[in-house]
Amino acid sequence: MTNTENLFKGFVKENPLFVSVLGMCPALAVSTSLENALGMGIGVFFVLVLSNLIISLIMSNEKLAKLVKPVRIPVYIVVIATLVTIVEMVMHAFLTPLYNSLGVFIPLIVVNCIILGRAEAFAASNKPLDSVLDGMGMALGFTGALAIIAVFREFLGAGTITIWGSLSLELTGVFDFIGITPIAMFVQPAGAFLSFGLILAAITAIGNKRTEKLAKGAIK
Amino acid sequence: MENIIALAFTAFIAENIILSQFLGICPFLGVSKKRSSALGMGFAVLFVMIISSIVTWVLYKYVLEALDIQYMRTIVFIIVIASLVQMVETFIKKVSPGLYKALGIYLPLITTNCAVLGVAILNISKEHNFGETIVYTTFIGLGFVFVMFIFSMMREKIDKAPVPKAFQGIPIALIVAAILAIIFSRFGGIF
Known part of the structure; x- marks a missing residue:
């Protein structure tokens, strides 16, 4: 597979949310506004790209791979949990409102099936560069799908689309025009x-x- | 006492773990095609959830807080849950082969079930004391079993219904879940 194929297959063909239906819990919970969806997307992007990189580095080293193989799932989980803790601390420090509105779903990135799924299905048997591209594609595909659901829900439910912070589109006029709330x-x-x-x-x-x-x- | 009843009721119906907190959606959609497997999964989750919530609560209060390393929460909790699931599996296999036959195949899946880790974290972030932790976790778990059970019965019926082609499988299941969620959320104002 070429690099571009690795990157783009996560967008449509193997979209983690719409095609494989993985990672449903965060998708349903944080799609109340576009801002939350994008925040979740950033978190997943960081964790997925780095976990794919680290796991593929471990597994492409023959000696390490032999050592790790029997206990690989616990090893993956520890790697992922460490990355999630980093995301949690950074978000708490610099993006506190977002941290509060995502709440329990930030630590729960650990058990997001997309991340463990990609580690086992792709990163463990592919080269580091391919794994990074795969992680990027999958994370962007996930974020895009999340954003579609979030725009749909926020527009119909509140009549606004919050892009980031105070930057938002007021579309309540559409509802006034039809004559409904x-x-x-x-x-x-x-x-x-x-x-x-x-x-x-x-x-x-x-x-x-x-x-x-x-x-x-x-x-x- | 009234607080405990309110807590139990909220955990069971109004803040139902599946329908209002969106935890454990994977087993909710994946293992709910048959009534027997839905119940098996439900009770396996209930069982692991209660044990792991107690263990993680004690660990958090007496180890992580005592050493002032609360930021290790996520890593410690997931390791505890993963090893607990393994231990429970081995223990049940040895002690009760009948129970193992009923729950066995669901146990390994529970490690990555976000409901278990989610409840452990919720107990900490809601600052529950030990008694509240036990009540909250038990009723959250029972709520999980309850919703799995009614949802699996509905899906058995849907299987026989003429569903439009595009809605077959997961889409129709999600729409049924939406109707259930509307019903459950209306119980929120009682307490």
Whole structure:
């Protein structure tokens, strides 16, 4: 696989959230606003890229790999937990409001299946550079998917799109124009399940159309 | 006493771990296709959750706080949970083969179940005392079993229903979960 393929496969083809349906807990919990989604994305990006790098460095060294192999899952978890602790401390120090609104989901990056999944499925058997690119692609794909859900929920639920801090788009005019108020349910827990279900169904429908067309030979 | 009842009720219904806190979504969607496996997973999580919450609470209060190294929380907790799961598995295998047969295959999956680590961390960040920790964890765990059970029954029915093609599988399950979440969240104002 080429470098660009490694980087871009996480965006659409193997998107961790929409295709593999991994890392659902943070996806549902922090998609209440775009700002939270981006904050979570940054955390996951940092942890995933570095954990992929470290694990692939360990596993590509023959002597170390032999030593680590029988206890590799605990080793991965310790590596990931250390990186998550770093993220937690940095966010607490420099991005306190974001730290408070993400709450328990920052330490829970440790048990995010995407990270352990990539470590076991990709980083353990590939070169360091490939693993870093794979980590970047997967993290960006995750962030992008998270951002789509967050924009959908925040727009329907509150009529705003918070990009970062006080920088936000006021779109309540759209609701005034139709003559309704934003549907608060979408920013509540039930809205998370509903939005994710609808978006996933839309993606499946598009995918089905594409396979039908492919079968007919319309697109190559 | 009233506080304890309120805490138990909130943990069980209003702040249900799956439907309002979004922890343990992976087993919720993955192992809920059949009633028996949903119950097996539910009780395995309940069991591990109670033991690990007690152990992590004691460790946090008497080791991490005493040494003033609270920042080691995440690393210590995940190692404790991973090794506890292993120990519980070995112990059950030796002592009760029947129970092992029922819960055995779910136990290894629990290490990366965010519900277990999540509750351990929530007990610390909500500053629960020892009694509150036990009550909160037990009822959170029972809430997990309860929701897994009703959700698995609903999915068994959905399997036989004519669902539109794009909604088959996870999308329809999520929409059913949304309806459940609306019902559960309405119990929030009682206490």
